[in-house]
Amino acid sequence: EMMMLAMNPKFKPWDNKLLRQAVAYAIDRKKIIKTVLRGQAILLDGPLGPLQFGYPKKVTPTYRYNPAKARELVKKAGYPNGVEVELNTPVNRYVNDKQVAEAMIPMLNAVGIKAKLKTPEWPTLWANVQKGKVPFFFMGRGSVVDPSVALSQYFETGVSPRIGMSDPEIDRLLQKERATFDQEKRKKALNEAFKVITERAAACFLWRHKLLYGVANNVTYQPPPTGRVMGVEMMVK
Secondary structure, eight states, X not given: OEEXXXXXTTSTTTTOHHHHHHHHHHOOHHHHHHHTSTTOEEEOXXXXXXXXXXXXXXXXXXXXXXXXXXXXXXXXXXXXXXXEEEEEOOSSSSXXXXXXXXXXXXXXXHTTEEEEEEOXXXXXXXXXXXXXXXXXXXXXXXXXXXXXXXXXXXXXXTTOXXXXXXXXXXXXXXXXXXXXXXXXXXXXXXXXXXXXXXXXXXXXXXXXXXXXXXXXXXXXXXXXXXXXXXXXXXXXX
């Protein structure tokens, strides 16, 4: 799962890249992983993580918790007195999702992004996200092994309205990686797309959950890398 704070640039104030970058600096992801998630997550410095196809050897840019930098960016974005926003989160869809969002609220408030937490029921939230009607939300994209489909779905112009990102350079790179069967060329294009998506702060990328399984002694089962539980692959000894 690629967990993220999505900011739809079709809505103000999220059309401002500086404000989106401020969010990335405002969230103390390491602290949330250590406390709220009890260490059961892996930090993301972009839309991909280690061991995923297309992950670059050198990650640039990187956003580390820096509230002073975040406050500076909020002011540069044109909000010297701060800005009011609503953060939507699912409840019990992901591991400790509401608790994670509650931890983020004071972090955002501290840098001038005056966030109010909204907790709509999952069917309502998901339907509105799919229609591109939610400006700011906490959510994940699961089963990201080969990232081609996921990156296109969320960050390529016109593929899905969920985030509403539209950037010609991101489009060019994602289309380039799909146009070749050569793995090294694909990786290079994905590396470049990774960098541009991260620099544009197309979302605030957070972490991947560590998936924990308990398997009974009388059952044989090897969980797949997608994280999906496939009952047809289980065997009773």
